[in-house]
Structures are given as structure tokens and as C-alpha cells.
Amino acid sequence: MTRSDGRATDALRPVTMKPKVNLYAEGSVLIEMGQTKVLCTVSIEEKVPPFLKDLGKGWVTAEYGMLPRATHERNPREAARGKQTGRTQEIQRLIGRSLRSVIDPVKVGSRTLTVDCDVLQADGGTRTASINGGFVAMCMAFQELHSRGMIPGWPVREYLGAVSVGIVDGEPRLDLCYTEDSTAETDMNLVMTESGKLVEVQGTAEDTPFTREMLDHLLDIGNKGIQEIIALQKKLVSFPGTSR
Numbered sequence: 001m002t003r004s005d006g007r008a009t010d011a012l013r014p015v016t017m018k019p020k021v022n023l024y025a026e027g028s029v030l031i032e033m034g035q036t037k038v039l040c041t042v043s044i045e046e047k048v049p050p051f052l053k054d055l056g057k058g059w060v061t062a063e064y065g066m067l068p069r070a071t072h073e074r075n076p077r078e079a080a081r082g083k084q085t086g087r088t089q090e091i092q093r094l095i096g097r098s099l100r101s102v103i104d105p106v107k108v109g110s111r112t113l114t115v116d117c118d119v120l121q122a123d124g125g126t127r128t129a130s131i132n133g134g135f136v137a138m139c140m141a142f143q144e145l146h147s148r149g150m151i152p153g154w155p156v157r158e159y160l161g162a163v164s165v166g167i168v169d170g171e172p173r174l175d176l177c178y179t180e181d182s183t184a185e186t187d188m189n190l191v192m193t194e195s196g197k198l199v200e201v202q203g204t205a206e207d208t209p210f211t212r213e214m215l216d217h218l219l220d221i222g223n224k225g226i227q228e229i230i231a232l233q234k235k236l237v238s239f240p241g242t243s244r
Contacts, residue, residue, distance in 0.1 A: 004179055005034075010221045012163070012175045012228055017136055019236050026113075027140030029236075031133030034177055035123035040133035042141040045112045058108025058155075060138065062095035064088055064130060066119040091127045092117075094200060098131050098160060098191045099138055101199045107155035113141055124178040128162035128189055132229050135160045139237040146240060154240045159194040159233055161226035165218040167210060174221045186210045190222040194230050 007013070013034030022028035025041035048059050065088065068074045078084050095117060115138055117130035138156075145151045164176045167186035181187060188203035203215070210218075 003173065005177065009171055009173045010224060012225050013177065015132075015229060015232055017133060017232060017236055019136065019140065025137070025141075026144050027137035027142075029133040029137045029140070031129050031136075033125055033129045033132070033175065035121060036125050036129050037119070037121040038126060038129045038133055039116075039118045039120055040130060040137040041116045041118075042134075042137045043114045043116070044141055044145070045114070046110070048110050048112055052105075052110075056110060057105035058103075058110060059105065059112045060096060060099045060103060060108070060115065061112065062092045062099065062115040062117060062130075062134060064092040064095060064117045064119075064127070066122060066126070070119045070122045091130070094127060094189075094191075094202075095130050095134055098162065098199050099134060101191075102135075102157045102160045102193060104153075104155045104157060107151055107153045108142075109151055113138060122178070124176050124181040125164045128164050128191075131160070131162035131191060132233070136233050136236050139233075139239075143237065156239060157193075159230045160191070160199070161194075161229040161233070162189065162191040162200075163222055163225040163229065164189050165222045165225075167214065167218070172214060172217045172221060174225045186214070186218075188218055188222075190219070190226065192223060192226045194227070196223060 016032045018030040021030045022041050026044045027042035029040045031038050115134040119126045165174055165188050166176050166184040168180045168184045185207040186205050191200040192198055
């Protein structure tokens with residue numbers, strides 16, 4: 001069947017990443033995946049959580065939020081409600097967990113990087129866009145530390161990407177927009193490294209259970225999309241000793 005935007009089933013939405021959009025943050029990126037837009041900023045603090053005290057290891061954590069008019073109708077700010085929703089807490093844990101999977105905490109040193117992901121506009125895939133943009137912003141912050149001689153070596157082991165996949169109208173599709181995500185028979189989010197290692201697989205049969213064969217197909221098209229995203233990341237950030 002034809003997708004609403006005319007894409008092939010294994011095609012990403014248009015992806016752009018604009019770096020250095022925040023004057024004050026050590027790293028910042030505005031990422032757009034289709035109509036989804038997320039501002040990712042990184043702040044560095046020379047301290048670590050109590051459980052890492054005196055261990056000589058750093059920490060990367062994340063916070064995630066949606067602006068009131070990121071969606072079709074205004075949603076009150078969570079701060080006004082007095083607490084975060086379970087969805088928000090789950091997503092920001094996912095972002096932090098994903099970013100930590102590709103860093104060497106010893107090389108980070110005794111400091112904390114906080115990655116703030118603020119959704120300006122949501123049309124599906126906000127968590128995966130946050131990981132993709134957050135990774136670039138994090139690398140930019142590390143580049144700043146590295147250029148100042150504040151870290152002993154490059155702390156990022158390899159590139160990281162994320163994308164949504166799903167089964168809609170019986171066919172596997174890559175990078176679902178909201179209309180597809182809301183009607184998908186199967187909805188899945190993938191986080192993978194450049195070498196193809198899986199960091200996270202969040203998959204649910206919303207309607208009809210899916211087969212192992214279909215799972216393999218979703219993983220294949222997801223890997224294809226993530227490698228394309230990583231190719232875009234490499235145009236913005238390169239690791240020391242490599243070229244873009």
C-alpha cells in the first residue's frame with residue numbers, strides 16, 4: 001500500500017540536524033525527522049551522582065519533555081501538574097541508557113553530562129529523534145572537553161542511532177509518522193550501534209502477534225535506516241583521529 005507521504009516502506013523521512021543552535025550549551029542540535037522536531041542541548045557539570053563518588057567515572061543522563069503545543073492540542077506543562085508522566089520518565093531513561101551504552105565512563109572523568117531533549121513538534125518518533133540528536137550534541141560537548149585537554153582520551157566508542165519500525169496494513173515500515181504509529185499492528189523502537197549491536201528493542205504487537213520472520217525483517221530495515229542516520233551524524237561530528 002502507498003504510505004501517506006509517498007515513501008517506500010524502507011525509507012526514512014527527511015532528516016536534518018542543525019548544530020550549535022544554542023549559544024550557551026556545550027553541545028546543541030536541532031533535529032528534524034519529517035515533521036518531528038527536537039531541540040537537544042548538553043550541559044556539563046563537574047560533579048557526579050553520589051553512587052559514583054570517588055570512582056573516577058563520569059555519568060551521562062537525560063531529561064525529556066514536550067512543549068505544550070508540540071501536538072495538535074495544547075497539553076499542560078508537566079511542571080504545572082507537579083509531576084512527570086510515566087511515559088516521560090520511561091523515555092528519558094531510554095535516552096540516557098542508550099547514550100551511556102557507547103561511552104567509556106572512566107575517560108569522561110568525574111563529571112556529568114545532562115542531555116535535555118525538548119520536543120518542539122511531534123509527529124511520531126520523538127524518542128528516537130531525541131537519541132539521534134542527543135548523540136550528536138553529546139559528541140560536540142566531548143569535543144569541547146577534548147580540545148581543552150580536560151579528558152584523557154576520546155570517550156565515545158562508536159556511533160549510535162535509533163529509529164522506529166512497525167507493521168502497518170500488514171507490511172513492515174521504517175520510521176513511522178504519527179498516523180502510521182497510531183494504527184500500527186506492531187510498533188517497535190530500535191537503538192543500535194554503527195557495528196550493528198543492539199542497545200534496545202522495544203516492540204509490541206498492538207493487534208495481531210508477529211512472526212519471527214517479520215521480526216527479522218523489521219530489524220533489517222531498522223538497521224538500514226540507522227546506518228543512514230549515522231552517515232548524517234558523521235557529517236557533523238568526527239572522532240579524534242578520523243575524518244568526516
